[in-house]
Amino acid sequence: MFSKTCEYAIRAMIFIAQKSKTGNRVGIKEIAKAIDAPEYFIAKILQNLSRKRLVQSLKGPTGGFFLEEESSQCSLADIVTAIDGDNLFTGCGLGLKNCNENRPCPIHNEFKKVREDIYNMLEAARIGEFSKQLEKNLTFLKR
Amino acid sequence: MFSKTCEYAIRAMIFIAQKSKTGNRVGIKEIAKAIDAPEYFIAKILQNLSRKRLVQSLKGPTGGFFLEEESSQCSLADIVTAIDGDNLFTGCGLGLKNCNENRPCPIHNEFKKVREDIYNMLEAARIGEFSKQLEKNLTFLKR
DNA sequence: ACAATAGAAGATAAAAATGTCCTTTATTAA
DNA sequence: TTAATAAAGGACATTTTTATCTTCTATTGT
Numbered sequence: 001m002f003s004k005t006c007e008y009a010i011r012a013m014i015f016i017a018q019k020s021k022t023g024n025r026v027g028i029k030e031i032a033k034a035i036d037a038p039e040y041f042i043a044k045i046l047q048n049l050s051r052k053r054l055v056q057s058l059k060g061p062t063g064g065f066f067l068e069e070e071s072s073q074c075s076l077a078d079i080v081t082a083i084d085g086d087n088l089f090t091g092c093g094l095g096l097k098n099c100n101e102n103r104p105c106p107i108h109n110e111f112k113k114v115r116e117d118i119y120n121m122l123e124a125a126r127i128g129e130f131s132k133q134l135e136k137n138l139t140f141l142k143r
Numbered sequence: 144m145f146s147k148t149c150e151y152a153i154r155a156m157i158f159i160a161q162k163s164k165t166g167n168r169v170g171i172k173e174i175a176k177a178i179d180a181p182e183y184f185i186a187k188i189l190q191n192l193s194r195k196r197l198v199q200s201l202k203g204p205t206g207g208f209f210l211e212e213e214s215s216q217c218s219l220a221d222i223v224t225a226i227d228g229d230n231l232f233t234g235c236g237l238g239l240k241n242c243n244e245n246r247p248c249p250i251h252n253e254f255k256k257v258r259e260d261i262y263n264m265l266e267a268a269r270i271g272e273f274s275k276q277l278e279k280n281l282t283f284l285k286r
Numbered sequence: 287a288c289a290a291t292a293g294a295a296g297a298t299a300a301a302a303a304t305g306t307c308c309t310t311t312a313t314t315a316a
Numbered sequence: 317t318t319a320a321t322a323a324a325g326g327a328c329a330t331t332t333t334t335a336t337c338t339t340c341t342a343t344t345g346t
Contacts, residue, residue, distance in 0.1 A: 001144065001231060004334065007238035014249055027292065040336050047294060060343025061291045088144060095150035098286045106157055106273040106282045110264050117260060121253045130249040139249045143241045147304065170322065183306050190324060203313025204321045
């Protein structure tokens with residue numbers, strides 16, 4: 001469904017959001033451990049998200065990644081779009097470039113429905129909303 | 144959503160199914176043109192599906208690919224599973240290997256729903272059911 | 287000012303997916 | 317039975333994705 005890059009990105013963002021609630025910044029190494037992802041790779045991914053202003057960062061001692069109030073309101077759909085683009089939400093299921101209402105592929109309408117369901121679900125899910133369940137160990141970000 | 148390989152596979156299978164209705168066998172070149180896919184690449188893909196008995200083939204003059212009655216009843220889910228495996232239908236949205244009811248990722252339940260929707264849609268779609276609309280040029284397999 | 291810290295940026299490497307070519311095998315029609 | 321045809325199979329090439337390493341830059345506390 002998502003690229004590995006995108007899976008890591010979502011997990012990292014949820015983790016950062018949780019830590020940000022208490023005003024903490026969090027370093028790459030801590031993130032990598034918390035979500036069980038390759039350190040250098042996560043660094044690249046967050047660098048990218050940082051350029052796109054989906055996450056905030058500060059260099060130097062006491063530095064690290066964090067989310068401003070606004071960023072913690074961003075949706076999973078925003079993250080997916082930033083990393084994988086919008087193909088999942090708008091593209092043809094069979095990979096046709098010009099598939100559309102007027103010139104549909106054989107599964108156009110059925111596919112459109114699930115695409116919309118996916119989008120709605122990801123748009124409704126805000127990055128900041130997962131902290132409580134994580135803290136209670138009701139949900140997990142690794143393995 | 145699907146790999147490119149899988150997209151080609153589905154399009155090729157739908158095309159073969161259509162041609163098979165009238166008892167025709169169809170060669171790689173014709174398939175490649177009809178679905179606008181790289182010839183040698185779909186050759187490989189169909190070779191694979193042939194080994195898995197999802198499509199039938201005959202070598203030599205007048206040979207080619209075709210679908211027996213039984214094969215034209217196979218679902219898109221069968222093809223996806225044969226090519227991409229069942230990760231789309233059973234895997235965790237965030238890539239966690241051990242995500243499950245007892246140890247869910249933060250989006251486990253929402254994701255499960257869309258996964259099931261996707262599966263149901265693909266399982267309901269039989270490869271042989273698209274011929275009429277294709278013949279009437281109401282749906283398309285290329286571009 | 288300076289040393290230590292931590293992300294940014296660029297280069298490189300490894301693995302997987304995608305795409306191509308060449309030889310072999312099975313089948314057909316003459 | 318032979319020549320032509322078309323898929324099967326194996327090897328190889330290219331591109332994209334995933335992963336790692338090194339150097340540079342900004343920030344902090346002393």
